Amino acid sequence: MKKKNLFMMACAALLFAACSESLPDGGGDGGGVDNTDGEAWVSLNVRTGGTTKSLNTPTNTENGTENETKVNEMMVVFFDNHVDTPTPDPSVVDVKLWGSSDPEINTPGQGGGTATSAFKVKKTAKAFMVVLNPSTEFKTAATLTNAKLSTVNAAIVNTDVTSVIGAGTNNFMMTNAKGKLEPTKITDTGGTVDVEDIDLVTYPTAGEAESKPQQLTVDRVAAKVRLFADANYTGNSIDVATVGWALNVTNKKYFPMSERSKTWMETPAAGGRGTCISPYDIWKFGSYRKDPNFEGQKTSMPNIGASPYTDNYEFYTQADATATGKWSAATAGPSTGPNASKIPALYCLENTQEEADNYQAYTTHVLLKATIAPTGLKLPNDGGVYNGTTNSDADVDDSGKIISGNDWIKVGSGYYSYGLLIKYIEAELVSKYKSDDSDNFPTSLTTTFNTYLTYLKGKSVVDVDAVALLTKEAFTTKYGSSDSQIEAGAKELAESFKQAGVSTHGADIYGSVSYYKGGDSYYTIMIKHDNDEDNTNNKLGEFGVVRNSVYDITINSIKNPGYPTIPPPDTDKKDEEEEAFLSIEININPWTWYKQGVDL
Template sequence: MRKIFKNMAWTMAATLVMAACSDSLDESSGNGNSNEFIGDKGYVNIGINLPTTPSTRSESFDDGKAEEYKVDKVIIALFYGGTEKEAECKCAFQLTDKDFLLSDDATNNITSYYATGVRMIPAPDANVYALAIVNPISKFNVGTITSTNPDKENVGDATLTTYLTVDEGSGANKFKGTLSDLNKVIAPTAITDVTGNSYNYFLMTNAPISTKASFTGSKPGDLEIQTLAPIKVYNDKALAEGASKDNPIYVERAVAKTQVAVEGNDATLTVTTDVTSYKNATVKFEGWKLQNTNKKYYPVRRVNALDSETDLADINTWLGYFNGNESNRFIGTTPNPYRTYWGIDPNYDKNENDEDLSKDYTVLKSVNEGDWNEIGYSGQDSEIEYCLENTTTAQTMAENRLTSVLLKATFTPDGATASTSFFMINNTSAIYTEEEFLKVATAALKGEDALIGNEELAVKTVSTGFNITDATGVQSLLQINGGTDQKLSDTQAAAILAAAGGNIKYYLQGITYYYATVIKHFGDTETPLASDVINDAKNYDEGKHLGRYGVLRNNWYELTIKSVKGPGEPEIPEIPVTPPDKKESYINCEINILSWAKRSQGVDL
């Protein structure tokens, strides 16, 4: 048996039991109870289960960090209505970690909790559904009506008068709408708004789950996808006190998690290639960062299109997508619960050429030295970085819309001393020492541009590497020593650039940056390609390739750098506006998803 909120995997389930004593509720109400209810009051009891999250399609299990399971506060919002879609929020109440005790039926993949308190609620005249908001952000809170019996409300001896409040920026207001009304886009100022400043206060909300396991062929007629948890209602407080396990609510964290490691005993790999100038070179990885992360999220994962999104395929369509004889990839096979494995983010179907993509994604142009994440290797765990989920339709899977990994490393050619600067020119694989490059540059200066007297070219003292494609860049990197004017003339700079084939790369102290592969979600196993090359995102097949790339909340992505074929770029590279499968990347990665749900990806550079 596990300790409370420790050593548990990435998802959490909350079990709510609502007991009411009012109008008659029978099986047709959807609450699964045929008791007769008299009056206008009912009771609520809460239980929370924290299951280990399935990691891959084989759904193995693993744990994360104890801090990722800490629960300080839970808001339970109750929705009343004929269906989940039309149900409206009627009341809400708040629990703290002191309200929960460990149950006696923990298993390898479930750690169960139940609440010690019972709440009395207004009796429903239709179905009751529950939404759990665990570790709520400041936008969500519980409001109160002046009550003469607050203590009685907390023990279920008086009807709840508390309700859900939502602050859209102008103050908290009582919320009475549907889940769709509640689930509006949020743009946090930092990821810690969602994880807590110390990464121990993760926002968690209901996970969409399936009532049936994954399948082949036609979808079972009784299969449903549920986000709000349907609640079974009882007619007696004593029944509520003993029924905390009857109504599970499975919740998931609102972020994804990534780690990056190098395959081997340290963070250094030897280049494997037939290119002569790269042979036996070494690459020591210094750090990594997530690149092109989403700036926006929904507080609850979306799997359904809105009524206004008439052209957007959602889970009702995804359940008809198959690859060969494989079962449907969007639902799991492990029961209690059968999980779903995709979602719709706030910029899900934007085109890669949209001019406003910078409003949706954070693109790193520079990284302060102390901000790089430590990379892992054998015996050394990688530092963790959390991010918001980032998903797309298959035909908008372009690299500038997908989250990827940026790597910093030191490239040392065979026989060179580590941290030695070098040049590459003319978009070739030849590597030049500083002395060799200056000879090439000097030889390019002829006639009126030639050096005279004691003049000689030198590399300026700079703080970063350069990728030079114009004369101004040459003037920023090189200077003339021994003369009256250190600055190269425009014609001198142009002559040097022309001699270098129009491109000069300067690797200061051997520092190089790799734009590694974008992160795979389903990857090659569940979304294989018929061709190795996709030149246009529109060539992806929605049915066969949806979810090939992307990051989904509550998933743990682990990338392992397996090999390197050459140097990367001397500056942080631009993100291509091309499909990820257009060409081979510098890095070969293997991606795993651990529990939470853990996916692994190998990367060759």
């Protein structure tokens, strides 16, 4: 069974209350009255907790970093109603914005803060949205004339994660964790949870309001991913050196406040586990979220090289293979411990999808880059160790190992230096032309590599051409029929397969032939959110990166080579299919904490 740990959401808890300038007209909450008109007083207590907690080991806690929890600005947008009312698109009635030196923010802390001084708000406000460190785009939308919730919470497009974490990774935007407007009344009977939107309550004095604050939690808009890998691995006849990693297929859109949704596993009626995995989902709305491109991608975005796909997702191409600043070093060691939050990480915008769109082209995933060096190379026909020095092959050492960082070729399940591949082709041709039925003799390796040459020729790669094999009659006419003549002719013909353009062109893949330039190899690792313990595949919420969640991926082993080039996002490959060459163990961090172990 795959493990799952939950890292509690790094939340900011705001103690929120309103105060009336007039005496209450009765009221059931210690003298509180509903907002009606005029102005009221509000006091906030900001608590930015970066604490993490495993559900399996509740005492295992971890604070977030200072940069992940600091508050530089606070914005509160007030509305004249909630979303789920007869007026589904409430209007903005007031907007407040403060900087870090303003008393309304005061001193936020992890797990606890100091109450702010009271401030005035229009008494027509019935619901609110709190935004810490609002992005520039959000501030513009929130202050438009006659703005409504649909305006304020409209998808922010053509952007990246920098807009919600800051250029210095120290300005994390956070919004209502509920995914809807506050305030809320929650009744938890132990078996069921009842959630009721309630109107903002006011008090006659600022002091009374500050003594009866309302708590609110907020989520970071960004998701966080960490990769743990050793510097070296030993696989199936390969030595592996990890180079770096990146996040691929990242979202270019986000909702400031995204709607919560239950995963398949969180939905008992669908056959799932039935319990919500996020420990701070007090509403039991679900741990998953709906982003601006949540559904319909498979049918509406079939072409990754054109709009609308390119309007929605950022992805790596082969041009990024050697680009500066594109790859991050993996971290060695476990993801647990008191300093886990300080481990280098990559951040991205939330990216979720419906079950029908669980395809790699629409799912944020990890790209791992490694250098692969095949070992134990042998001469054909059980000829012993392929000694690079003896055979004048600069790509191979004396033990039959590809020198790390040098080119090599995979054909079918076999690993070769280019020089060794020519020797295998030569051996195959010798057998062919010595055969009594030469013209029907199978030359699978030769034919396969010749098909690769034809493919490169079709791509207009220079100095590459397919090789025309001679009939037995033509071969005998040109080289002779004695064993020594056949061996000499086969050697010459095999050498024609050694073409400069193949090496110059470098990394590529066609059919069962892969050319690994410099030994570079790439692995696609799908990030799991709510793991399927019952081995059901590609269910809703199984994959994706959700705001305020940190996903830890540990590379347990690398047994086989990956792709020789950065694989383009595949619109036809389902997320679960990578399980064929990945063994995944998931744990989850609420920042939420998700971990997974991977065998490659």
